[in-house]
Structures are given as structure tokens and as C-alpha cells.
Amino acid sequence: MAGEQLIELAKRRGFFFGSNGAYGGTAGFYTFGPRGAALKRNVEDAWRDRFTLKEGNHEIEAPTVMPEPVFEASGHLDGFDDMLVECGECGVSHRADHLIEDATSIADAETLPGSEVELLIRDHDIACPNCGTPLAGQDVEDFNLMFSTNIGPGDAQPGYLRPETAQGIFVEFPRIKAYARGQLPFGVTQIGPAYRNEISPRGGLLRLREFTQAELEQFIDPEDDDPPLDRVADVDVRLYPAAAQEADDGDYLDTTVGEAVADGVIGSAWVGYYLGVAQEWYERIGVDMGRFRFRQHLPGERAHYAADCWDAESEVGGDWIEIAGFADRGTYDLSKHDAHADDSFTVFKRYDEPKTVERATVDPDMSVLGPEFGGDAGAVAEALEALAERDPDAFDAETVTVDLPDDDAATVDTDVANFSIETETETGEHIIPSVIEPSFGIGRIVQTVLAHAYTVDEIDGEERTYLELAPEIAPVDVAVFPLVSNDDRLVDLADRIAGDLRGHGLSVAHDDSGSIGRRYRRQDEIGTPFCVTVDRDGLEGEGPDSVTVRERDAARQVRVPVDALAEELAALLGDGDAASFETLLERYDSVETDVEAA
Known part of the structure; x- marks a missing residue:
């Protein structure tokens, strides 16, 4: 599907469109219309279900404006x-x-x-x-690329709109670790807006100045914590390793997650685990696996602190676009904040057995250092403590020399330093966790599933365009039609059915405008999985009142009793354990009709 077709469909059917059109528009900002907002929310809910709930992770919601020191520590001020x-x-x-x-x-x-x-x-x-x-x-x-702002009036504190949701998780780590009882591994997720002042926004939802991210920060001890790789070891993936990209005849590697990790193609088992989880999730929400791959970052594009990094990419309009990134970020993020902030970004790692260690210490005699070094006495004492930890042998001589912050040096008698070796018993140590980060661009995923769902076929000799969206993410679950709008019995029953379905938690559209065929086409084009039509045959025949249920993809229809309708549709649109439409065809009478072209 060409990009222009998708943008036109998205605008015409209320998925998304450029913002502020009444004032000439603002590049890089898009408004999600009624259908798009519902679709986007369903994608977010599906992500939350898989990456938060099913993984047992914590979810937070941090502010979108953060003070300048946060981004000084993270490196965004100098390198973004x-x-x-x-x-x-x-x-x-x-x-x-x-x-x-x-x-x-x-x-x-x-x-x-x-x-x-x-x-x-x-x-x-x-x-x-x-x-x-x-x-x-x-x-x-x-x-x-960061948007700057001021926090408060007058001599306001400088701040920035966050360029990623991750910093909100990292900054709050000292408190979040307490909720996790300080036990690694644990994961924290966040879904929310991020802002980047893009130079040249383009491609619909592909490069925006305000966009939604869904990110997971998995905190681990790389020495002790292994992922549950067996859960996804057999998941088939299409990889595009860096070596293949750089080779003249390089090609995709079709393999499994387990084999790719075992062979070292994927360097981190944790990254491999989340590639497998993401592969299954993308397939679940309707991404075309024939137009999907995981591409490894080339050495020149990988961040200096990232041990391994892969992008999930989808083909849209003839181009490959990044829709998620999976990185082993090591201790970089928490180390930066630990060095700059006034709190601890470590966790206590308890040893299996207590350890007895020898530790070099000094207890400088300040009654001697004070008169000799004056205001520098404290700095001399700190320098002696650092030297004892770094090089205990330096105290074997009669005097010891240390460097001071102002590039001066101080020589102290060793006996004044009161150097000693003490034996201590340690039950554990404080470590800075490593971070594994899967980061998803929600807008890019929305554009991908729309492009991949776009389908053209023929019904009753007439060309039809429809969106083959996964029912879980379709913006409307069911559309309800009275066959004609001038029969009060049909209209009243259609109203009652719509209310009953909404009461069962379904998203329902009610449409009585135009021919039934045109109404079907409108719902097909926004991806509605099922349409319910109230007709006279269902009210005037023998037996209980019934309606026709039409499924979108093959336009098949079946007659279902009104009393059973809500439960049957709720089951079809459930969590994947429900029966398929085929079971309705087995239990109820199929309907042959020519209203498709009416």
C-alpha cells in the first residue's frame, strides 16, 4: 500500500490527521481521530498485557517535564x-x-x-x-532535539520535555527498587508521550515531534540473572545481522531465538528473550511477518555503552522503518545518575556465604594535619583514604605523598596517617544493575498495522477495500444495523442490541444511513470484525427472534438468536481462548444473501 493511500484513508476514516489544520497546520504533530484513538489505545493495552502484566513487571507514570540536571546526568544536553x-x-x-x-x-x-x-x-x-x-x-x-521550558515563574528552573520515557524510570529507581524489595531481576514499564524537536518531520506517524513510547527497563545482575529463554527458544525469527549487512552477498538469517543465542548471533540472552516475546506479540496484533525483521545495529550506529542492539523493522510503503529497539545498555544509565544525584542507584547483593576480607584503612591525626596544612587538611585526609584503598603498598615507606585537587601535593609521615589493615566480615555488596531496554514506538506500530491490514478483494463482482485488523486492536468491535430505517420494530431492536453489547464491554457502532451494502463497506474500511443486521426475517419466522452476524474477511453470515448474541460475540472477541467464527457456522444456520452489493 502506498503511503499516500494510507494517509488519505487515515484522514477520511478518522484514524489520524495533521494537527491544527484550522491554523495552517503544525509539522510533526498529528491528532488521532475517533478510530485512531481507539486503535492506538487497543495497541497500548495489548502491549501492557504482554510486557507488564504477563511479565509481572511494575508500571509507573512519570512527568513529561523534567529539570535540567536530569539531562546533564543522562548526557542528552551534550549528545542528543x-x-x-x-x-x-x-x-x-x-x-x-x-x-x-x-x-x-x-x-x-x-x-x-x-x-x-x-x-x-x-x-x-x-x-x-x-x-x-x-x-x-x-x-x-x-x-x-530537546524542547526547553522553564519550571516556575521569575528566576525559573530550566527544564526540558522528556525526549524518551526511560529517564522517568531511571530517575525514580531509588524508590522503585524499594517496591521491588531490592530483589533483582525486576522490570519497570511506562507508556506515555515523548518529545523531540525534529528538524524535518515526515512520513505520517513515522517521525513526529510528539509521539508515544512504550518502554520496559529490565534491571538485572548480569552475573547471576538469566532470562527464561526456554519460553521463546523455539520462536522463529528473521534476523539481519551486522555482518550480513556489511557483506556484498549478505542475506537474512532465518533461525530460532534459541539457536541465535547459542550461536552468538544475538550477543545477549536477555535481548534474545525479548526479541522472541516481541516476535509473538507483533504477530498477535496483526503485523505481517513477511514484511518484518530484526536488524542488528552496525558498529557505527550503536551507542558506545550498548553491548548489543537490535531494531524491529517493518516494511511500509516500500521502506523499512524502525518500530522498536532492543538494547543491552549495561550500567550506563544508573551509573550516570548515581554519580550526579543525591541518592543511591545501587542494590544490595547478598552473598551466599559471608566473606572475610582484609581492608586497608587510615585514621589521619588531624591534630598534626591541621596546623601543617591549614584549610587543605580535610583534602589531605580524603586523599590518604583514597590512596589506602587504591595502593596500600604506598604506606610501606616512612612518608607518603598524595595529590590534592588544586594540583598541589602533600607529603605526610606514615605514622601520622595511622595506616592499618583490618579484617571485616561482609554479607554482600552494593552493585549498580545493568539494564535491558525494549523500546516501542506506538505511532509507528499503528501505522504499520494499518498498512499491513490494508486489503483489496472482490465481493459479488465488486471491488472492496477493507482493513484486516486483528480483532483485539480493531477500533470498533461490532456494528449494528437495522436493515431499513423506516421500520420501528427493526430500529428499536437494533438500539436494544447495541446497548446490550456495550453492556458486555464491546465497542459498538450503530449505523442506519444508506444501503446495507454501503454500511458494510464503511465498516470494512475501518476494520470492524463483525456486523449485526436486524431484518424482518429474523422477527417474523418461527422460533426466537434472530439476527444475522457477518464476519469481515470472507463476508460470511450466520443467523444467531438475539438472546445468545451478546455472549457469542463477547466470546469471539475475547482473549484468544474463545471459539472461532467457524463454530457459529456449525451451531447456527448460515445465510446466503445478495445484500452485499445492494
Whole structure:
């Protein structure tokens, strides 16, 4: 399905559309319409069910605005940049690396230095997409993607809209670990908005300035904690390893999660575990597995702290797009906050058996250090303590010399330092956990499932367009129609049925406008799994009142008693343990009708 077709369908049927159209629109911001908001919410609920509830994880909801020190610690202030090039003629800014990728065969231009990107712009005669003016000679600059704000009035505290939900989890780790009783491993999830001031938003929901993330931070002790890999060991996956991407004849590797971890293709067993979980989840919500892969990050695009990183990618409109990332982030995040914040980001790891250790200590005689070093006496004492821990042998001589913060040195008699070796019994140690992070872009997943669900077939000699959405995420569960709108019996029963179905927790559309065939087509185009039609035959025949139930994909129909309807549909739309539509065809009379083309 072409991207233009999807965007047109999304706008016409109320899935999503550009925001603030009455004021000329604002690039990078999209509004989810009635159908899109429901679909997005269903995707989020399905994610929460799999990655929070079924994994036994904790879920939090942190603020979207955070103070500047958070992002100083995380590194976002200094390193969260994209490459910007501005047209000298029209003044429009562009992502320089995207221009390179669009004009050349280079797939990862963001990993190149700015000077090399400038040369590529010149050598390939790349022009401004807006006005056509050549961009050769224009500087390529780093542009920080965070939205800044002020917290409070007057001399306000500087802050930023979070560029990812993860920092809200990391910052609150000292409190969250208490809820987990300090026992590793444990996971924390969060679903919510994030903000990035993208240079050139594009592709519908693919690159936005405000978007929704669903992230899981799994905190582990890499020495002791292993994932339950056996649960997904046999899950089939299509991998695109870095070595295959760099080879002239590289190709996909079709394997299982267990084999890929055992062979070292996936370097982290935890990453492998979540690739398997995600593979099954994507299939559950309707992603086409023939247009899906896991691609390993190339060395140049992998963050310096990431031991291994893979992206889930889907094919949309002829392009491969990232819809999730899976990274082994090591201790990087918690170590940064532990060094900058006023709290502890460690957990206590208890030993199986207490350990007896020898520890070098000093107890400097401050009555000597004070008169000799004055205001530097405290710094000298701290330097002696650090040296004892780092190099106990330095205290074997009669004097010991330590470096002070102002680049001076201080020499102290060893007996003044009161150096000694003490024996202690330790029951454990404080460690900083490692982090495994699966991070999902909800908007990109919504666009993927819409693109993959888009189907064209023929019913009764007439072309039909419909969305083959998984019932779990379809924005409407059931549509209810009176066959005609001028018969009060049909209209009243349709109203009663709609209310009864809503009472069973189903999302119901009620439509009595136009021919029944057109109503079916409208529901098909938004992916409604089932349509219920109230007709005279169901009220005037022998036996209890009945209605027809039509399933979307093959347009088959079956007549079901009104009294049994709600329970039957609730079962069909349940959690996967329910019977299929085939069981209705076995228990009730099928209906042959020509109203499809009416």
C-alpha cells in the first residue's frame, strides 16, 4: 500500500490527521481521530498485557517535564543531536543525513561526521527539497532535539520535555527498587508521550515531534540473572545481522531465538528473550511477518555503552522503518545518575556465604594535619583514604605523598596517617544493575498495522477495500444495523442490541444511513470484525427472534438468536481462548444473501 493511500484513508476514516489544520497546520504533530484513538489505545493495552502484566513487571507514570540536571546526568544536553543543514535561499532546515540517504546508497549517514556529510552534499549536487537551491557550501551543524521550558515563574528552573520515557524510570529507581524489595531481576514499564524537536518531520506517524513510547527497563545482575529463554527458544525469527549487512552477498538469517543465542548471533540472552516475546506479540496484533525483521545495529550506529542492539523493522510503503529497539545498555544509565544525584542507584547483593576480607584503612591525626596544612587538611585526609584503598603498598615507606585537587601535593609521615589493615566480615555488596531496554514506538506500530491490514478483494463482482485488523486492536468491535430505517420494530431492536453489547464491554457502532451494502463497506474500511443486521426475517419466522452476524474477511453470515448474541460475540472477541467464527457456522444456520452489493 502506498503511503499516500494510507494517509488519505487515515484522514477520511478518522484514524489520524495533521494537527491544527484550522491554523495552517503544525509539522510533526498529528491528532488521532475517533478510530485512531481507539486503535492506538487497543495497541497500548495489548502491549501492557504482554510486557507488564504477563511479565509481572511494575508500571509507573512519570512527568513529561523534567529539570535540567536530569539531562546533564543522562548526557542528552551534550549528545542528543541531529545534523542540520539550512538552505541559504529559502531558510528551510533539513536533516542532512536524510538528504544523503535519499540521494545515495548510504543507509546510515547519521553515523558520519559532519565534515564528511558536507562533502557528500557537494559531491552529489544535493539541492534544497523546498526550493531547489544547491546546498553545497552550507555548514552542517549539530542541533539538539530537546524542547526547553522553564519550571516556575521569575528566576525559573530550566527544564526540558522528556525526549524518551526511560529517564522517568531511571530517575525514580531509588524508590522503585524499594517496591521491588531490592530483589533483582525486576522490570519497570511506562507508556506515555515523548518529545523531540525534529528538524524535518515526515512520513505520517513515522517521525513526529510528539509521539508515544512504550518502554520496559529490565534491571538485572548480569552475573547471576538469566532470562527464561526456554519460553521463546523455539520462536522463529528473521534476523539481519551486522555482518550480513556489511557483506556484498549478505542475506537474512532465518533461525530460532534459541539457536541465535547459542550461536552468538544475538550477543545477549536477555535481548534474545525479548526479541522472541516481541516476535509473538507483533504477530498477535496483526503485523505481517513477511514484511518484518530484526536488524542488528552496525558498529557505527550503536551507542558506545550498548553491548548489543537490535531494531524491529517493518516494511511500509516500500521502506523499512524502525518500530522498536532492543538494547543491552549495561550500567550506563544508573551509573550516570548515581554519580550526579543525591541518592543511591545501587542494590544490595547478598552473598551466599559471608566473606572475610582484609581492608586497608587510615585514621589521619588531624591534630598534626591541621596546623601543617591549614584549610587543605580535610583534602589531605580524603586523599590518604583514597590512596589506602587504591595502593596500600604506598604506606610501606616512612612518608607518603598524595595529590590534592588544586594540583598541589602533600607529603605526610606514615605514622601520622595511622595506616592499618583490618579484617571485616561482609554479607554482600552494593552493585549498580545493568539494564535491558525494549523500546516501542506506538505511532509507528499503528501505522504499520494499518498498512499491513490494508486489503483489496472482490465481493459479488465488486471491488472492496477493507482493513484486516486483528480483532483485539480493531477500533470498533461490532456494528449494528437495522436493515431499513423506516421500520420501528427493526430500529428499536437494533438500539436494544447495541446497548446490550456495550453492556458486555464491546465497542459498538450503530449505523442506519444508506444501503446495507454501503454500511458494510464503511465498516470494512475501518476494520470492524463483525456486523449485526436486524431484518424482518429474523422477527417474523418461527422460533426466537434472530439476527444475522457477518464476519469481515470472507463476508460470511450466520443467523444467531438475539438472546445468545451478546455472549457469542463477547466470546469471539475475547482473549484468544474463545471459539472461532467457524463454530457459529456449525451451531447456527448460515445465510446466503445478495445484500452485499445492494
